Amino acid sequence: MIRKKQCVAMLLAGGQGSRLGVLTQHMAKPAVPFGGKYRIIDFPLSNCVNSGIDTVGVLTQYRPLELNAYIGSGAPWDLDVSQGGVYVLPPYHTGATGEWYKGTANAIYQNLPFIQQFDPEYVLILSGDHIYKMDYAAMLRHHIEHKADATIAVRQVPWEEASRFGIMNTDETGRIVEFEEKPKNPKSNNASMGVYVFTWSKLRDYLTRDEKDPNSSNDFGKNIIPAMLNDKCVLTAYSFNDYWKDVGTIDSLWEANMDLLTTPLPIDLHDKKWRIYARNFGSGPQYVADTAEVNDCLVTEGCEVYGRVQHSIISTGTIVEAGAQVIDSVIMPGAVIRRGAIVRRAIVAENAVIEPGAMVGAGEGSIAVVAQNVTVPAGDTVPAGTQREQ
């Protein structure tokens, strides 16, 4: 017997994240490491539990292995509970039909029976490509107070960037009157964050109707929201203006990591009341050797630093040998930077090895990337702006 839940969260984690290039070659975007000891998905998952939401469906599709293994039983986020918890939901075959998730709305549609088990009042739709701390409970209260059918989290973006987003035009009460996907001439700068609360009974109807439309691309932004607006449903905007960073591109991922090196922190990860939880791998403390020089960095457990690291993120279990230099870079878990290697303005992915004297990136120019498990041979160069796949 499954207990009724007020709100179930559905986390869309199926996207390939192709703009992250070689970093998502072997894993889905939400599984990409971030900030030394986290993965992107730790942020929405931790936000859920911190907001009191203990039932989360994670919709996976693209290269789910790493993500599945990472989520496991959900224990790191206290989501290993007997009533609710975290569920990984891949697309499945139903006999006659069965297919991949066609779009964001279709992904939820295919999991109607999953949501229905909990008989929720509300469903929270999340995506797995942003770094932010958000109280979804406050958004849910806003939704209930406004007797809304749907509530869309929005934030004010710089006007010159507004045409890159889905823009919500609202009236003076905050009710959404118009939605424009990437408008050429935006009427407002309230951009959708891709975080939605729906009254479940409403959403269920719209998803079912949308599914029957062969011309629909089964997408929340393109189909469901416009259809609801068209029918004069109550859609409200919930304004969120704290730190929120898209990490969907190499540049933005690098920038978001670098944000953690600013004082004061733009996103406070020391906050004991809103911890960001992550899986732990039993590494030892970090060791900073006599030969090391560590300045303006984040370093975490299991790291051993013998070389020079400057303005960089040094992730779990990384080794920087004596005489190696890491500057303005993100070194992902388990990577090894050997003596004399120089890494500048780069992202070095998990378990990559930069052999002695190799050069990755440059003092200026675009971010260089070394993919997971790749060894850059001694003396080799990975130029700025390039990606090393093997």
Added chain:
Amino acid sequence: MNDLMGLIYTGDNGERLGELTSVRAVAALPVLARYRVIDFVLSSLVSSGAKNVGIILQKNYSSLIDHLGSGKEWDLHGKRQGLVFLPPYQTPDNIGVYSGLMDAIRSNMVFLRRSRESYVVVTDSGMLYTANYDEMAAQHIRTGADITLMYTTNPKIKRSSVGHYIKLDEEGRVLELENNPVNPSFENTYMEAFLIRRELLIELADRAVSRAQYHFTRELLQQAIHDGTLKVYGWKNDSPAWRLDSTQAYFECNADLLRPEIRRQVLRADRPVWTKMRDEMPTRYVPGAKVKGSLLADGCIIEGTVENSVIFRGVHVQKGAVVKNAVIMQDGYVMSGAHVEGCILDKQVTVRDGVTLCAPTSYPVVIGKGMTV
């Protein structure tokens, strides 16, 4: 080995550790930046295949229970088995304080009887080391021993006159056991851990207590070796080991572990040491920080100078502060201009602006939990 269970005795209160153990058992003593002493034995048991571990509690056990919780971090939160706390309780023949290890075992006979494993490792928690108990068990079975004692030849550990020292023949059988000698005559130090068949332990505990023998080593074991009534063998553990029986020993243990070659023998990738999580963000080395030769946990903010030190979770060293040859436990706060050298700062200690705390490393000073200097 699946047929192995553990019983950890935390009754030793470590009076000689002074303030560090006035609020906690030695087993709960923070060590190596992010661990507690018990993590090492517990994780070793888990890596050796034990899935059923009893923790015998004595005094001041709240920090231990808080630390171990449901045993989840050690994968000991199972339904069939897992971590079992065995606090003292009052019965018609027990006053609620264990008189010794055998008394503690006798009081927890129900737990032992209900367990399914054939072998049990019974260990004290006043030493820091890791162990392959599965190897120990394999030797125990091979030699047909009744009891196998874990020992070390690590010379560092012998200096203290408190302890037990054993003499072995070529086959590894224990011929003699010395109890707290002024000058130990044997180079093998008993590590206060033994392996025994569970049924035999039950039998021995019943018998010992009825004869008012409450102490395992100095009463039961010494006599059994002397009379030859039990086949007692030694198993050598090559792990680095420290007996944490004084502030100085504790300080030295932390200093030794600053050396990578020693630390690697204790923290091995193939046998991880698990501990309670705090989900702190990585440590921030703010521009201007100078850190050398130190171990740090997560959640720290380092703005000043840190050398040759062990820094636990959530410590803040402000700009201009200097920390040298020190151990600073969880949530310590060293304010700008302060100078801390040769000290052990217990949890939540604040050292205010401009204060200098200096002690020779041979005689470290302890600042008690929660103090402001």
